Amino acid sequence: MAKKATDKDQARLRALIEEATVDCYNESEEHLGLMNTIEEQAVLPFKAKVIGEEVEVVEFRSPEAGFGLDAVCRYKGKDYRIDAGSVEWPNRKPEGFEWIEAYLLWRSTLD
Numbered sequence: 001m002a003k004k005a006t007d008k009d010q011a012r013l014r015a016l017i018e019e020a021t022v023d024c025y026n027e028s029e030e031h032l033g034l035m036n037t038i039e040e041q042a043v044l045p046f047k048a049k050v051i052g053e054e055v056e057v058v059e060f061r062s063p064e065a066g067f068g069l070d071a072v073c074r075y076k077g078k079d080y081r082i083d084a085g086s087v088e089w090p091n092r093k094p095e096g097f098e099w100i101e102a103y104l105l106w107r108s109t110l111d
Contacts (some may be wrong), residue, residue, distance in 0.1 A: 020102070027067070060111065
């Protein structure tokens, strides 16, 4: 279970969102700005867990429709797309993880 973000954590993530979306005019552009930043900043692959099973996160993608962040998880030689919010992150977070957290916060503000 994820720990509740502190006000300082929230402020840091909001600053990252602002950095990635500074020139964006709408939610679609913001989504693309954040996705591009994740692609540039997140170091792949890395180990994580999905429903208690160890997987290797090899890529991040947008879902087929709408906003979202899918983690492409490799398990026993097959790739599966999992909503990034459902991935159990390792204790030692991968480099660039803060951008994934920022995206998830941004997405939560759309509801």
